[in-house]
Amino acid sequence: MICHPYLERIARCTALMKAAGLDVLLLTKPANMAYLTGDGRLCAYAMITKEGKVALGVPSTDVEDVKRLTCFDHLTGFEDEVGMIHSIAHHFKHFEIQEGSVGLEYTFLTHSMMGMLTHPHGKPEKVAAKDCTPVMSALRIAKEGGEIERVRAAASIAVAGMAAAVKALKPGLTESQIAAEAEYAMRQAGADEFWRTYVCSGPRTNIAHGLPTQRRIDKGDLVMMDIHPIVNGYSADICRTVCLGKPTVEQQAAYDLYLKAQQAAIAHVKTGVGMVELDEILHGIIRDGGHGDHLFGPTMHGVGIEFEEAPLPPGHAFFHGEKAPPPLATNVVIAVGNCGLYTGPWGVRVEDTVVVKPDGPQILTDYVRKLEI
């Protein structure tokens, strides 16, 4: 039974709920449940009232495991989806919530999951559903000291994974085999899991989401690796591009330009700076270098329990149900270098996880940034 820091987070949450006009939250996104209760698992839910009362519903098999991990009294096990709906009804009744509004995770729930959580046998008729994404993002955006330490631990394991992948690179290996080296090293070093590993090579370095394939790496290929371990519930994000051999003059110049832009944006990270301003620094340098037409993707995003979370740049945020990000607060963690420079036949990208501090950036993923290995 671990109550700290969850009680304090629940208190901050209820303040945000009141400001947003929410009477209760009904969460199923593991990242949000983990943040507020200490446990976030599949096929489970957390109900949080504006008075700070907390109820959890989990598969009946998991009740003892959840008791070990959380400190909340209202814990119900259910046998199946019907049982889940009934247990939601039970908690609405127990907390005497008959009207008002319930916050649901519109950016996480599919239509079928939404149907389960708002089923008339569960949710009282007069309780209206509203999106709670902005509340949860505001709550989680600036990290506590303990959270930063966890992201730091994830970052050091990300560096170990990247080092293992780069060390293993040789002609004839598949992209998937390179991913294997990074993932194996991360699990050996203490990662519980990882988000999907991206490894692409040769012409595939030009695609936006380069998931690994059976393509065999050839001499002279660029190889782009993007990895994100999960350590003690927190993530880190690192991407490196290297050349297996001698890069062309154009490749080296594009890499140098990208790195200059990414490092300049990072150098400007500090409390109070806006994401749009950082965007503009990165884009400006790449535009000035003649590659303005080759940029694709949001330049940066938040990192925490998820490897990609709030804050998101304004345009991207809007379409992902998030509010435009406020100026960066102290202890927000971001990954800078999420966009790529894609020339057509190949692309380059360098990404690092950085903590926002009053006096500047604190880079957590300190692994060599060099095209030629």
Place this chain on the structure above:
Amino acid sequence: MICHPYLERIARCTALMKAAGLDVLLLTKPANMAYLTGDGRLCAYAMITKEGKVALGVPSTDVEDVKRLTCFDHLTGFEDEVGMIHSIAHHFKHFEIQEGSVGLEYTFLTHSMMGMLTHPHGKPEKVAAKDCTPVMSALRIAKEGGEIERVRAAASIAVAGMAAAVKALKPGLTESQIAAEAEYAMRQAGADEFWRTYVCSGPRTNIAHGLPTQRRIDKGDLVMMDIHPIVNGYSADICRTVCLGKPTVEQQAAYDLYLKAQQAAIAHVKTGVGMVELDEILHGIIRDGGHGDHLFGPTMHGVGIEFEEAPLPPGHAFFHGEKAPPPLATNVVIAVGNCGLYTGPWGVRVEDTVVVKPDGPQILTDYVRKLEI
């Protein structure tokens, strides 16, 4: 440019669309797009009209890559979310669709993604959105010969992964390190990726979704491993439970009972059998063995591009936006043993991937089923 078997699939799709009253599909789920077009990637869409016309929208970086993988002419690259919405509008206009209904993947789309696909700058006002989940499931449920070969290849790599994990087991290793062995072996053997690996041990074998942690495996622990490689776009699903040492009499008896029930259900698999009937065989044997209260989870599910797809058992199907499954057709692929026998202090489970044939089951994941190793 690979046109076979996609043109034939599109023809079957348009027949199902007409029967369901859908004028056009707007797909973003990679599994569905891959089935119909040969390419399924993140942040992309496929539009398919009831006349069988196909348009694809992908990140502008990916256009050349997609051209290599598909044979459809209407291919648009977009720069960002706004560009995606405009390209959807363009294709609605190009296909002259001003009214009728568009099929969307309600069981895949989040509310924010739904907002993007039905944005008034994209979808014409008089085109109504409808769920296309049942159409896509009906389309994909029975596998073609080439698909079965791909699932078979995935199954043999799943067996290699399981063998590597079991071989590596020793006291002191973490659950995550066991997962590492399975995943590494699967990538070395030719997997492109894998769905999340489940490894749990000791008391954690009792939980419904045992994702790996830093728990160190001890002598005498049960260890449950559930793995699902992706090979050439297709998946397989295998789970084994083993004991690191001598199981107790109760553990051995529960394992023997579960295995008997799972194997009996598999033995009854053949064309025309209903999932409820198979459910009942598995449940009945476990009930008769005195563990009726210890069952949790759907007994089985389909396997194909996804490791968990239609057919789903009726109750489960309903809450996942699927129709109740028809009697099993020839060449449906299912994983049998998805439910666990959870006693409280520990659980056991054995799962195999099986093809439905007119004369009985064809088991694809032939790896030893034995508690004591």
